[in-house]
Amino acid sequence: LAFSTSSQVQAPTNVKNITVFGSGLMGAGIVQVAAQNGFQVTMVDLNEAALKRGQDIIGSSLKRVAKKAHPEDAAKQKELIEKTMANVKTSTDSEAASKDADLIIEAIVENLETKQKLFSLLDKAAPEHALFCSNTSSLPIGDIAKATKRGDRFGGLHFFNPVPQMKLVEVIRTEQTSQDSFDSLLDVCNRMKKTPVSCKDTPGFIVNRLLVPYMMESLRIVERGEASPKDIDVAMKLGAGFPMGPFELADFVGLDTMKFIVDGWRKEGKIDENLVAPVKLLDDLVAEGNFGRKSGKGFYEYNK
Ligand code: 3HC
Structure with a gap:
């Protein structure tokens, strides 16, 4: 044999x-x-x-x-x-x-x-x-x-x-x-x-490696009180040609999924920790069960 x-x-x-x-x-x-x-x-x-x-x-x-x-x-x-x-x-x-x-x-x-x-x-x-x-x-x-x-x-x-x-x-x-x-x-x-x-075989490969830190920074803009989710979404759609703004996209991907990815990367320690630092706004929404489209509410509300 x-x-x-x-x-x-x-x-x-x-x-x-x-x-x-x-x-x-x-x-x-x-x-x-x-x-x-x-x-x-x-x-x-x-x-x-x-x-x-x-x-x-x-x-x-x-x-x-x-x-x-x-x-x-x-x-x-x-x-x-x-x-x-x-x-x-x-x-x-x-x-x-x-x-x-x-x-x-x-x-x-x-x-x-x-x-x-x-x-x-x-x-x-x-x-x-x-x-x-x-x-x-x-x-x-x-x-x-x-x-x-x-x-x-x-x-x-x-x-x-x-x-x-x-x-x-x-x-x-x-x-x-x-x-x-x-x-x-x-x-x-x-x-x-x-x-x-x-x-x-690297964290987030290409798309998520760029997309997730960008979405996290959008959340930080809101937390710092610099702009609203709505205005950031309009800005990125009309100013950068994205089909969805970062908050629409976060609700679409699922806030629980986003948190899971970021928490995992932080634990893995292969990415600059500032890029994946926790954001309270995200953690709170997930803790409340607001996962985005799939739960009916995230940054926006949806008809289930
Ligand atoms: N099945 C088949 N076709 C679909 C579809 C589905 N489930 N959902 C949308 N479409 C098609 C529609 O038929 C339509 O086709 P057409 O333009 O040729 O007529 C086209 O998509 C656009 O759909 P709508 O007109 O209904 O809606 P929008 O124009 O708002 O587009 C969207 C919806 C395609 C979701 C668009 O907003 C988009 O591209 N958003 C960004 C999506 C994105 O970034 N995805 C990646 C997320 S990250 C990820 O998946 C990685 C993971 O690991 C986290």
Whole structure:
């Protein structure tokens, strides 16, 4: 029996089957985009209720996409939706759902141990050639990869919310990620009609590394009483061309998520501490359960 070390295993050059773990906003969005572009996708979550929520997210987003693609043609809209959904399977059985995967994308809860536990299980269940990726926005990819014996076939694929609309994917390579794994990931992004950019395994990669400190400084402007959230939002939309101001964006991303990212980075100690210094305004809103859009209130109020 030939003994194969992990670096001898070739990453797939032509990914066909993708298994996505997590059916929340990000997971469902990734499933949708993959299915729309002809991949065979399995969406996995802990129970049927979660999978149903994921399918609903996909359903309403697909309706939008179909209407945009065929504004006057209801039959073509229906065809696009049905064709996409025919590429989507669901499962609550992690191991069975991984056995034919060429690529696994994880978009579950942002908890290192939970992710490691999942990947350690999948390392045994998935084919040896399968590529593993995390969509994490706050944890080092290398730390998650440590739970497996396939560091060379492990990377980050970081999508943006709303996934079907945002064109970018950050492709993260760790010190271990092999060149052919990286090439496969770029190819998958292109086939999903996304634009990939590459980044080393660093806190926040490119987008969040710039976006989060900018959002934190906006909060500090308010705390110092220099300008209101509304005026800052108007300023950044009309003065810098951003589609959303920092407070609209914070409510959109989730204030709890933002706090989680900043607290994590501060603990990790790899970023200038002034950039991630706590802001009481954010901590108070989160403590009160005001998480932004998803809870109905953040800096602004929303109809749930
Ligand atoms: N599914 C499919 N299409 C969608 C969609 C969805 N869920 N949500 C929006 N769209 C499409 C619409 O169909 C529309 O398409 P069109 O312009 O071609 O007709 C387009 O997006 C614009 O939508 P709307 O007209 O309804 O609304 P807006 O013009 O206000 O745009 C927005 C909404 C796309 C969210 C825009 O405000 C935006 O780009 N905001 C910034 C979003 C952003 O920065 N995201 C990144 C957050 S950071 C992140 O995700 C990282 C994480 O790790 C924290």
